[in-house]
Amino acid sequence: MKQNKLFLKTLTGILCFAVVLFSCSKSGNNKNQGGPGTGATDSVLVNLGTNIILPSYQQLASATTALDASITTFNAGPTLNTLSDLQTAFKNAYKAWAACSEFEFGPASDLFLTTHFINSFPTDTVTMKNNTGGATYSIDGIGNYAAQGFPALDYLIYAYGNDAVIARFTSDVHAAGAKSYMATLSASLKTKAAAVANAWSSIGGNYLKTFINGTGVNAGSSLSLFANAYIQDFDVNLQNYKIGIPIGLYGPSVLPTSPSKVEAFYSSLSVQLLIAQVQACQKIYLGGLDDKVAATNAQNAGVPLNDAIKTELAILLTKIQALPDPLSTGIQNNAPSITDAYTEVRKTTVLLKVDMSSALGIKISFQDDDGD
Amino acid sequence: MTTATNYFTRDRHIAPLAVFRIAFGAVLFFSTCRFIIRGWVHDFYIAPKFHFPFFGFEWVHSFGAPFMYTLYGMMAVSALCICTGLFYRVVAPLFFLCFCYAELLDKTYYLNHYYLVTICSFLLIWTPANRYCSLDVLRRPALRVTRVPSWTILMFKYQLCIIYCCAGLSKLTGDWLLRAMPLKIWLPAKASLPVIGPLLQYEWMAYFFSWASALFDLSIPFILLNKSTRRLGYFLVIIFHVLSAILFQIGMFPWLMMSATLIFFSENFHITLIGRVRKLFSLPAASGSVQEDYPVNQKTQKLQLWLLGIYFLLQVLIPFRYLLYPGTLLWTEEGYRFSWRVMLMEKGGTSFFYVKSGATGKKFEINNADFLTPYQERMMETQPDMILQYAKILKNYYQEKGMADPEIIVESYVTLNGSGSRLFIDSTVNLANEKETWFGHKSWILPFINK
Numbered sequence: 001m002k003q004n005k006l007f008l009k010t011l012t013g014i015l016c017f018a019v020v021l022f023s024c025s026k027s028g029n030n031k032n033q034g035g036p037g038t039g040a041t042d043s044v045l046v047n048l049g050t051n052i053i054l055p056s057y058q059q060l061a062s063a064t065t066a067l068d069a070s071i072t073t074f075n076a077g078p079t080l081n082t083l084s085d086l087q088t089a090f091k092n093a094y095k096a097w098a099a100c101s102e103f104e105f106g107p108a109s110d111l112f113l114t115t116h117f118i119n120s121f122p123t124d125t126v127t128m129k130n131n132t133g134g135a136t137y138s139i140d141g142i143g144n145y146a147a148q149g150f151p152a153l154d155y156l157i158y159a160y161g162n163d164a165v166i167a168r169f170t171s172d173v174h175a176a177g178a179k180s181y182m183a184t185l186s187a188s189l190k191t192k193a194a195a196v197a198n199a200w201s202s203i204g205g206n207y208l209k210t211f212i213n214g215t216g217v218n219a220g221s222s223l224s225l226f227a228n229a230y231i232q233d234f235d236v237n238l239q240n241y242k243i244g245i246p247i248g249l250y251g252p253s254v255l256p257t258s259p260s261k262v263e264a265f266y267s268s269l270s271v272q273l274l275i276a277q278v279q280a281c282q283k284i285y286l287g288g289l290d291d292k293v294a295a296t297n298a299q300n301a302g303v304p305l306n307d308a309i310k311t312e313l314a315i316l317l318t319k320i321q322a323l324p325d326p327l328s329t330g331i332q333n334n335a336p337s338i339t340d341a342y343t344e345v346r347k348t349t350v351l352l353k354v355d356m357s358s359a360l361g362i363k364i365s366f367q368d369d370d371g372d
Numbered sequence: 373m374t375t376a377t378n379y380f381t382r383d384r385h386i387a388p389l390a391v392f393r394i395a396f397g398a399v400l401f402f403s404t405c406r407f408i409i410r411g412w413v414h415d416f417y418i419a420p421k422f423h424f425p426f427f428g429f430e431w432v433h434s435f436g437a438p439f440m441y442t443l444y445g446m447m448a449v450s451a452l453c454i455c456t457g458l459f460y461r462v463v464a465p466l467f468f469l470c471f472c473y474a475e476l477l478d479k480t481y482y483l484n485h486y487y488l489v490t491i492c493s494f495l496l497i498w499t500p501a502n503r504y505c506s507l508d509v510l511r512r513p514a515l516r517v518t519r520v521p522s523w524t525i526l527m528f529k530y531q532l533c534i535i536y537c538c539a540g541l542s543k544l545t546g547d548w549l550l551r552a553m554p555l556k557i558w559l560p561a562k563a564s565l566p567v568i569g570p571l572l573q574y575e576w577m578a579y580f581f582s583w584a585s586a587l588f589d590l591s592i593p594f595i596l597l598n599k600s601t602r603r604l605g606y607f608l609v610i611i612f613h614v615l616s617a618i619l620f621q622i623g624m625f626p627w628l629m630m631s632a633t634l635i636f637f638s639e640n641f642h643i644t645l646i647g648r649v650r651k652l653f654s655l656p657a658a659s660g661s662v663q664e665d666y667p668v669n670q671k672t673q674k675l676q677l678w679l680l681g682i683y684f685l686l687q688v689l690i691p692f693r694y695l696l697y698p699g700t701l702l703w704t705e706e707g708y709r710f711s712w713r714v715m716l717m718e719k720g721g722t723s724f725f726y727v728k729s730g731a732t733g734k735k736f737e738i739n740n741a742d743f744l745t746p747y748q749e750r751m752m753e754t755q756p757d758m759i760l761q762y763a764k765i766l767k768n769y770y771q772e773k774g775m776a777d778p779e780i781i782v783e784s785y786v787t788l789n790g791s792g793s794r795l796f797i798d799s800t801v802n803l804a805n806e807k808e809t810w811f812g813h814k815s816w817i818l819p820f821i822n823k
Contacts, residue, residue, distance in 0.1 A: 041564075042564055215564030216561070216562060216564050216565070217561040217562070218621050219621065235722075236741075240737075240739065244737065248736070249735075249736060249737055250736065250737040250739070295560065296556075296557060296560070296790075297556075297790075298557075298790050298792070299790065299791075299792050300792035300793065301792055301794075305792065346724075349722065350722055350785045350793050351793070353720075353722045354720050354721055354722050354785050354786065354787050354793040355720075355787055355792060355793045357720055358557070358718055358719070358720035358787045358790070359557060359790065360557075360561060361557050361558050361561035361718065362561075363720075363750065364720065364722075364746075364750060365746040365747055365749070365750040369412075369481075369621075369747055370483060370485075370621060370622055370623030370624070370625075371483070371620070371621055371622055371623075371715075
C-alpha cells in the first residue's frame with residue numbers, strides 16, 4: 001500500500017513536470033513557425049524587416065510604377081526623348097530590384113519573383129520575337145519565364161542602339177506587337193512588385209509581423225529563412241549567374257566564356273547592377289547581422305569574424321567598382337580585374353555561407369530535418 | 373562463473389520488458405508517422421537523384437515512390453503491432469529489416485537515434501516481449517508467461533548504459549569543457565525562447581550546460597542502476613531530454629530515450645504501472661497470480677549469451693575505433709558514426725567542385741544542386757567520405773557523357789566549432805582516383821590546425 005502511494009506520487013510528479021516542460025517546448029515551436037510569440041522580440045529582425053526589407057520592396061513598387069508610366073508615355077509617342085526617360089526609369093527600377101533579390105522568402109518566394117519572373121537572364125529573344133510577332137502567350141506561363149522581367153525589357157529598350165529601338169516601335173511590321181508586349185511585361189512587373197510590397201506592409205498582408213515574430217534559428221525561423229535567401233542570392237545569383245557563367249568557369253559542361261550571358265547585356269548596366277547588389281548586401285549585413293556576429297566572438301584567421309566580413313565586403317565593393325564597363329567587353333578581353341573580383345566574391349561567399357551561418361547557428365538548407 | 377550465469381539467466385518478472393515493448397513501440401509508431409506526414413519519404417528517398425549508401429552496402433538500392441511508401445507504411449504498422457504485441461514474432465524482425473534497409477540507403481540521414489532504433493529493434497527480436505500484456509496473449513492465452521530470463525531485460529539496460537557512457541566520454545574534450553563549444557554558439561541563438569531564453573545569452577550558461585551534461589551522461593547509468601537513486605535518476609533523465617528537445621532540433625531522440633530508460637525501474641514499479649493502466653481502462657486484472665515461466669532451451673540460451681557477449685564487446689569497442697586514425701576526430705569524422713557522439717559539433721562548409729577534362733585540360737565548376745538535394749549537399753560538404761562518394765558520382769556522370777578521363781577536384785571550406793573557415797580537402801588531389809576503404813585513413817583530408 002505504502003509502495004503504491006509512493007508510486008502514485010512519483011508518477012504524478014513526473015507527469016506534471018513533463019507536461020510543464022513539454023508545453024514550454026510547444027510554445028517555442030509555435031513561435032518558430034511564425035505564430036504569436038510570447039518571448040522577447042529580436043531587435044535585429046525588427047530593424048531588418050522595418051528599415052530594410054519593407055522599404056526595399058516599397059522602393060521597387062514605386063520604381064516599377066514609374067517605369068510602367070514611362071512605358072505608357074513612350075508607347076504613345078516613341079521618340080529619342082521619351083526613350084531616354086524610359087531608360088532612366090528602367091535603370092532605377094532594375095537597381096531597386098538589386099536591393100530586393102536578397103529576400104526570396106515569404107511573399108517573394110510565394111510569388112516566385114526571382115526563380116521565375118523578375119530577372120531570368122539571358123533573355124529568350126526567340127520567344128520574345130514570337131510574342132511580339134503575334135503568337136498567343138500567357139505572360140506567367142511556364143514557357144514564358146525566360147522572356148519577361150527586366151532582362152526582356154533590357155532587350156526591347158536597348159538592343160542594337162537607340163535608332164534600332166525607335167525603329168522596333170515605329171517602322172517595324174510588328175511595332176504594335178512590341179508595344180503591347182512591352183506594356184504587358186511592365187504591367188506584370190508592377191503588379192508583382194506591388195503584391196510583395198503589400199504582403200509585407202502592415203496595412204496589407206503584414207508579413208512584417210510574421211517575420212518579426214518568427215524568432216530563433218530553427219528551420220522555418222525568420223533568421224534562418226532570411227539568411228538562407230541572402231546567402232543563396234549571393235552564392236547563386238551573384239557569384240554563379242552574374243559572373244561565373246559569363247566568364248566560363250561555372251556551367252554544366254565545358255564552355256568557353258559567354259559574354260552575352262551577363263546580366264543586362266543590352267543596356268551594359270551589368271557593373272552598375274553588381275555595385276547596387278553588393279551595396280545592398282553590405283547594408284543588409286550592417287543592418288543587424290553585424291551585431292549578431294560580433295556578439296558571438298567568432299574568429300576568422302585570428303581576426304574577429306565581424307571585422308573580417310566587414311573588411312571583405314568593403315574590398316569586394318572596390319573590386320566590383322573597378323570592373324571594366326561594359327562587363328561583356330571586359331570578359332571578351334579577359335580583363336584580369338574580373339578574375340580579381342571573382343576571387344573576392346568567392347571569399348565573401350565562404351565567409352557568409354560557412355563562417356557567418358555557423359557562428360549564428362543557422363543551417364544552410366531550406367529542408368526541414370532532425371539533427372543530433 | 374556459475375553465479376554470473378545465474379545473474380543473467382535467473383527468472384525475472386516480464387513486466388519491465390512488456391512496458392519497454394509498449395513504450396518503445398509507441399514512440400516508433402509516432403516517429404514513423406511523423407516521418408511520413410512531414411513528407412520526408414519523398415524528400416529523403418524519392419526526390420534525390422543520387423544516394424550515399426554506406427560503404428559495403430552499395431548494392432542496396434531504392435525502388436521508387438510506391439515501394440518506399442509501402443515500406444514506410446509497413447514500418448508504421450509493424451511499430452504499432454510491436455506496441456500492442458500483435459503477431460510479434462513476425463513484425464519485430466519485419467520492422468528491423470525495413471528500418472535497416474531505409475538507413476542503409478543513404479548515410480545523409482544517419483542520426484544516432486536512428487542507430488539506437490536499429491539496435492533496440494534488433495535486440496527486441498530475441499526477446500519474448502509479446503508474452504505479457506499483448507494482443508498475442510489475448511489471441512493465444514497459452515503464450516502468456518510472467519517470468520523471463522533476466523538477460524532479456526539486462527541487455528537493454530546495458531545498451532543504454534553504453535550509450536550514456538560513450539556520449540559522456542566523448543564530451544571530455546577541450547572544446548566541450550574548456551571552451552564550451554558548440555553550446556556557446558547554440559545557446560545564445562535560442563535567446564528568444566520564453567522563460568529560459570534570456571538566461572541563455574550568458575556565457576556561463578554554455579559552460580554550465582556543457583559540464584552538467586557531461587556529468588549527467590557519465591553518472592546517469594549508475595544513478596539509474598542503483599535502486600535508492602533510481603527515481604531521482606529518471607527525474608534527471610526527463611529534465612535532460614526535455615531540455616534538449618526544447619533547445620535543439622533533434623526530433624524523436626529525447627522521447628526514445630525517455631521511453632527506453634523506463635526499463636531501469638524495478639519489476640514492482642512496472643507491475644503496478646500495468647495494474648493502474650488496466651484499472652484506468654476498467655480491464656480485468658492480469659489473470660491471477662499464476663506464475664508461468666518462459667520455456668528456456670538451455671543450449672540455445674547458452675549460445676544466445678555467448679553471442680550477446682560478442683555483441684556487447686563490439687558495442688564497447690566500436691566507439692573507440694577512432695583512436696586508430698591520425699588527426700582530429702571531429703574534423704576528419706573517421707570513426708565518428710556509430711559512437712554515440714551527440715551534439716558535439718557546429719560544423720558548416722561549402723564546397724566548389726571542379727571537373728577537369730583529362731583530354732582538353734579545360735576546367736569548370738559544378739552546380740551541386742543539380743545533383744544533390746539541399747540536405748544531401750549540406751551533409752556532404754562537411755563529411756569526407758561523402759565528398760569522395762560525390763566525386764565518384766560526378767566522375768561516372770561525366771564519363772557517361774563521353775568525357776574520357778574526368779578529374780574531380782574540390783575546393784572545400786569548413787568551420788568546426790567556431791574555428792573559422794579553412795581549406796578542408798587537399799585541392800590538388802584528383803578525387804576521381806581515390807578509393808574508399810574499410811578502415812584506411814584518407815590522406816587527402818587536410819589536417820586541422822587550431823590557430
